[in-house]
Amino acid sequence: MSHSAVDAALAHATHATRPAASITPIPDALSHHSTVSAGQSEPADPVLFVTSELADFVKVGGLGDVSAALPRALLNHYDMRVLMPAYREVLESIWPIHVIDHLPGLADIPACDLGRIELPEGLTVYVLICPELYDRPGSPYLDESGQEWEDNAIRFGRLSLAAAQMAMESSGDRFEDQGWHPDLLHLHDWQTGLAAGYLRWNNDETPCVYTIHNLAYQGLYGPEYLTRLGVPESAFTPQGLEFYDRLSFMKAGIIYSNHITTVSETYAREITTPAFGCGLEGLLSDCARDKRLSGIANGIDDSWDPQTDAYLACAFATNDWAGKRANTDHVRRMFRLAVSHGPLFAVVSRLVHQKGLDLTIAAAESIVRAGGQLVVIGCGEPAIENALRNLEARFPGAIGVHIGFSEREARCIFAGSDYLLMPSRFEPCGLSQMYAQRFGSLPIAHRTGGLADTIEDGVTGFLFDELSQQDFQKAIDRAFRIFGCTELFYAMRRAAMAIHYQWRLSVTPYRRLYHQLMVPAGVTAHSLRHVSI
Numbered sequence: 001m002s003h004s005a006v007d008a009a010l011a012h013a014t015h016a017t018r019p020a021a022s023i024t025p026i027p028d029a030l031s032h033h034s035t036v037s038a039g040q041s042e043p044a045d046p047v048l049f050v051t052s053e054l055a056d057f058v059k060v061g062g063l064g065d066v067s068a069a070l071p072r073a074l075l076n077h078y079d080m081r082v083l084m085p086a087y088r089e090v091l092e093s094i095w096p097i098h099v100i101d102h103l104p105g106l107a108d109i110p111a112c113d114l115g116r117i118e119l120p121e122g123l124t125v126y127v128l129i130c131p132e133l134y135d136r137p138g139s140p141y142l143d144e145s146g147q148e149w150e151d152n153a154i155r156f157g158r159l160s161l162a163a164a165q166m167a168m169e170s171s172g173d174r175f176e177d178q179g180w181h182p183d184l185l186h187l188h189d190w191q192t193g194l195a196a197g198y199l200r201w202n203n204d205e206t207p208c209v210y211t212i213h214n215l216a217y218q219g220l221y222g223p224e225y226l227t228r229l230g231v232p233e234s235a236f237t238p239q240g241l242e243f244y245d246r247l248s249f250m251k252a253g254i255i256y257s258n259h260i261t262t263v264s265e266t267y268a269r270e271i272t273t274p275a276f277g278c279g280l281e282g283l284l285s286d287c288a289r290d291k292r293l294s295g296i297a298n299g300i301d302d303s304w305d306p307q308t309d310a311y312l313a314c315a316f317a318t319n320d321w322a323g324k325r326a327n328t329d330h331v332r333r334m335f336r337l338a339v340s341h342g343p344l345f346a347v348v349s350r351l352v353h354q355k356g357l358d359l360t361i362a363a364a365e366s367i368v369r370a371g372g373q374l375v376v377i378g379c380g381e382p383a384i385e386n387a388l389r390n391l392e393a394r395f396p397g398a399i400g401v402h403i404g405f406s407e408r409e410a411r412c413i414f415a416g417s418d419y420l421l422m423p424s425r426f427e428p429c430g431l432s433q434m435y436a437q438r439f440g441s442l443p444i445a446h447r448t449g450g451l452a453d454t455i456e457d458g459v460t461g462f463l464f465d466e467l468s469q470q471d472f473q474k475a476i477d478r479a480f481r482i483f484g485c486t487e488l489f490y491a492m493r494r495a496a497m498a499i500h501y502q503w504r505l506s507v508t509p510y511r512r513l514y515h516q517l518m519v520p521a522g523v524t525a526h527s528l529r530h531v532s533i
C-alpha cells in the first residue's frame with residue numbers, strides 16, 4: 001500500500017486538531033452571560049489558581065504540568081495568579097521572593113508569611129512561607145522513605161486556609177496586593193478542597209471552581225481534625241464534609257464549590273458510577289444532574305515539539321524517521337539495550353496501582369520473546385519498583401529500568417520509543433499518551449477516561465476494552481503486527497503526530513465557566529450562585 005492510500009484510508013479519522021473540549025452542559029439561563037467572543041475586549045478579572053504542584057518548581061505528576069500551563073494559557077484573558085506552598089525547591093530556586101503579607105493561623109494551622117515571585121511569561125506566583133510545614137526534603141506529599149507526611153492535613157489545611165483568606169471579602173483585613181484581589185478561586189484536587197469550605201463557613205460567596213485531577217486521592221482524616229483545622233462541627237455531616245466518619249478534603253471541595261470540573265469528558269461521566277466514583281458517585285451524580293459537573297480536557301504545552309526539544313538526541317519532524325531512529329538508538333544506549341530492529345516499548349509513569357503496571361510486568365516476557373524491548377522510567381510504590389528491577393535483571397539487554405524522575409529522560413523516551421504502554425485502571429485525562437503521540441510513539445492503552453478521548457484505536461494508537469491480561473496482550477500483538485507493516489505503521493505515526501492538543505482549546509470552556517460564575521454588573525454574587533447551580 002502506498003503512503004497516500006494508507007493516509008486516505010486513515011483520513012476520515014485523523015484529526016488535525018482534536019475536537020474542542022466543552023463544558024457539559026452550559027446552563028441555558030446563563031448562556032447570554034457566557035458569550036465569549038474573540039474580538040471582545042474584557043477587563044482582566046483577577047483569578048487565583050490554587051495548587052500543590054507547579055512544574056516550574058516541583059512536579060510529582062500531571063498536576064504540576066497543568067498548573068504550569070493552564071494559568072499561562074489563561075493570562076491573555078484573566079489576571080491569573082497562582083498560590084502554592086514554598087517547598088524547599090521554591091525557597092532554593094533562582095527566583096527572588098518578595099514577602100508581601102502575613103496570614104494568621106487558625107486552630108493548629110500555624111501563621112505564615114506570603115511571598116510573591118515573578119516567573120517568565122508574566123506569571124505571578126504567591127508562595128506560603130511556612131518552613132515548619134514545607135521546607136523539608138522529599139516530595140510535596142511523601143517523606144524520603146515514601147511515607148505520607150504525617151502532618152499533611154495541616155500542611156494542605158494551611159494551603160486551603162490561605163486561599164480563603166486571600167479571597168475573603170468580609171474579613172477586616174481584606175487582602176490586596178497593589179490593588180489585586182481575587183474575584184474567583186480555581187482549586188485543584190483534595191489538597192485545596194477545604195478552601196471552599198473556609199469561605200462558606202465565613203459566609204463568603206466568592207465563586208470557586210474545583211477541578212478533580214484524580215478522585216482516588218481524597219485527603220481523608222479522623223474526626224479529631226475538625227478541631228485541629230478549625231472546621232465547624234456543624235459541617236461534619238453526610239451533607240457536609242463527613243465521609244464515613246472521616247473528614248474529607250475532596251468532599252469539601254465538591255460540596256462547597258460552585259462548579260466541579262474534571263479533566264476529560266469520559267472521566268466526568270465515569271465518576272458518577274460506582275466503578276470509578278470512589279464512594280462519591282452519588283454526590284457526583286447529583287452534581288451532574290444539577291449541571292455542576294463538567295469535563296474539560298487538558299492540553300499540552302508548546303515545549304512538546306520534537307522539532308525544537310533541546311533534550312532530544314536528534315530533533316525530528318514527521319516523516320523524518322531516520323531522525324526518530326537516532327533517538328531510539330540513543331534510548332537503547334541509555335538503558336544498555338542490545339542493538340535491535342524490533343519495536344521499542346516504553347513506560348513513563350508514576351509507579352502506582354492506578355497505572356496497571358502489574359499488567360505491563362506480566363506482559364514483559366511476551367514482548368521480549370516476540371523480539372521487542374522495553375524501557376521504563378518511574379518511581380512510586382516500592383513493590384512495583386522491585387518487580388521492575390527484577391524484570392530488568394531477568395532480561396538484561398532487552399529490558400531497561402530507571403527508578404527515578406527525570407524530565408530529560410522522559411522526553412528522550414517519548415522520542416525514541418515506538419509504543420507507550422498505558423494499561424491504566426482509570427485515567428482522568430493522561431498527559432503521557434499525548435506527549436508520546438506528539439513524538440511519534442503510539443500509545444497502547446485501556447479504553448478509559450481521557451485515554452478513550454485522545455486515542456483513536458488503530459489510527460493514533462491502540463485501545464483495549466476490558467482491563468484483562470488477555471485484552472492487553474491482544475493489543476500488544478496488534479502493535480507487533482502493525483510494526484511489521486511499515487507503511488501502515490508510519491501512517492499511524494503521522495496521524496498521531498498531527499494531533500494538536502493545544503491549551504487554546506481548553507481555555508475557551510474554562511473562560512465560559514469563569515464568566516458564568518463571576519458577578520456581572522448589577523447581579524449579586526448570592527443571586528448568581530443560586531441561578532447557576
Ligand SMILES: Nc1ncnc2c1ncn2[C@@H]1O[C@H](COP(=O)(O)OP(=O)(O)O[C@H]2O[C@H](CO)[C@@H](O)[C@H](O)[C@H]2O)[C@@H](O)[C@H]1O
Pocket residue numbers: 060061062063065066213214263298348349350377378379404405406407410427428429430431432433435450
Ligand atoms: N519518572 C518520571 N520521570 C519524568 N516524568 C515523569 C515520570 N513519571 C511521570 N512523569 C510525567 O508526569 C506526568 C504524568 O502525568 P499524567 O497526566 O500522565 O498522570 P498523573 O497520574 O500524574 O496525573 C493526574 O493528573 C493529570 C492532570 O490532570 C491527569 O492527566 C491524569 O490522568 C491524572 O491521573 C507526565 O508529564 C509524565 O511524563
